[in-house]
Amino acid sequence: MWRREGAAIVLTVAAVALVIVAGELTYDSFREGPPPNASSFQLENVTGSLGATFARGAPQAFGFNGSTVLVTGVVGDPASSTIPFPLLGAFGGVPASAPPRNLSTDVAGLFHGGDTLGIGWNGSAWVITGEAAWSSDAGGAAAAWSDGVWTNLTPELRPFFGGAGGIWFDGWNGSSWLFGGQSDSGAALVSLRGSSVQDFSSQIPNNRPDHWIQFLQWNGTAWLVSGQGTLGVLTGSRYLDLEPQSPFGGGGAFAADWNGSRWLVGGGEPAVVAFLDGTRFVPGPRLPATFSWWVSAITWDGRGWYIGGEGSSASSAYDAALVYFDAATGVVVDLSALLPGAFAGGQIQFAGLAPFEGKSAVLLIGQGGLHPSATELGPSTGAAATVVRP
Numbered sequence: 001m002w003r004r005e006g007a008a009i010v011l012t013v014a015a016v017a018l019v020i021v022a023g024e025l026t027y028d029s030f031r032e033g034p035p036p037n038a039s040s041f042q043l044e045n046v047t048g049s050l051g052a053t054f055a056r057g058a059p060q061a062f063g064f065n066g067s068t069v070l071v072t073g074v075v076g077d078p079a080s081s082t083i084p085f086p087l088l089g090a091f092g093g094v095p096a097s098a099p100p101r102n103l104s105t106d107v108a109g110l111f112h113g114g115d116t117l118g119i120g121w122n123g124s125a126w127v128i129t130g131e132a133a134w135s136s137d138a139g140g141a142a143a144a145w146s147d148g149v150w151t152n153l154t155p156e157l158r159p160f161f162g163g164a165g166g167i168w169f170d171g172w173n174g175s176s177w178l179f180g181g182q183s184d185s186g187a188a189l190v191s192l193r194g195s196s197v198q199d200f201s202s203q204i205p206n207n208r209p210d211h212w213i214q215f216l217q218w219n220g221t222a223w224l225v226s227g228q229g230t231l232g233v234l235t236g237s238r239y240l241d242l243e244p245q246s247p248f249g250g251g252g253a254f255a256a257d258w259n260g261s262r263w264l265v266g267g268g269e270p271a272v273v274a275f276l277d278g279t280r281f282v283p284g285p286r287l288p289a290t291f292s293w294w295v296s297a298i299t300w301d302g303r304g305w306y307i308g309g310e311g312s313s314a315s316s317a318y319d320a321a322l323v324y325f326d327a328a329t330g331v332v333v334d335l336s337a338l339l340p341g342a343f344a345g346g347q348i349q350f351a352g353l354a355p356f357e358g359k360s361a362v363l364l365i366g367q368g369g370l371h372p373s374a375t376e377l378g379p380s381t382g383a384a385a386t387v388v389r390p
Helices: 154-160
Strands: 015-021 024-031 042-045 057-064 068-075 085-092 115-121 126-134 137-146 149-152 166-172 177-183 186-193 196-199 212-218 223-228 231-235 238-241 252-258 263-268 272-277 280-283 294-300 304-311 319-326 332-334 347-353 362-368 381-388
Touching (some): 057 362, 154 177, 154 196, 177 223, 186 212, 186 223, 223 263, 252 304, 294 362, 319 362
Parallel strands (some): 115 166, 137 166, 294 347
Antiparallel strands (some): 042 381, 068 115, 126 137, 166 177, 177 212, 263 272, 263 294, 304 319
């Protein structure tokens, strides 16, 4: 993956309507509907709205606070000799209050020689995480942004994400921040509440230098923590290790979302998704054969799951992949052929709900051009699209 190296049986069950309350997904009423097909979805290329130009780079994640979308990323890839440079783009909500903006120069000093990867919103401030290097000093970096003012959080967090490490993801649970990433010792997991820092890394069993945390998500009572060689649930200050029963054998778990009753978790390679019921994994929907490499994006829209990542196509051994799993019917709809050309030879890196152009849309970000052929690594470029299911 970029970050760290960087047909169907119809079931008669009810679907659930989506309600957004204080930024969280809840359930409203049950409804039934016909099984979807590809023509039920509208995909639109919005790469030009990202704010920053992700040439020879890639967006990594985004956050939405109800009025603004902030997109994190990096310029410079394995095919380039360019020193990594952090990218931060912004565009307005709907209706757009301002044109897209490139905020990369704002964070250049805070993430020097590195990148911005994670992003979270706590109701009053953004916290952006990643990695940075000053001479021989390298490791995790973080900064908060509120009302145009930047606050450097790196001094508090760098001791826990030092060496060749970084802070790959962050999230807010209503009272404290949780940061996940990597240090020289392996996966690192740290919380920040006010000025109080708590390190949970020692609770991760069998931790080693080639393990890291790539994804965190809060479901209202606990954190799902996932990455390479690391998979578990953090409740309060207690970490429950789920790695021994992980179905993501060849790699790790890189994406998940919560539908109000259980998680759908995805990873690879090979690409696979599974439901997490309590502490037990249950096989998820079967992905198309062309969805072959890994799952790196999952989003619940109230009726089903968008699942994105990297697969293959008739023209390339590597290509972006996207399916929709309809909860009401059990149908898996392959949407890969509808992705804009900007994603060709690349992957979907991240997805989430973000109203766009007056529509209730799912925003997809990632890159194209990373794999122009089975043996070639190319100069990737950023890509973004919205998906609307009328």
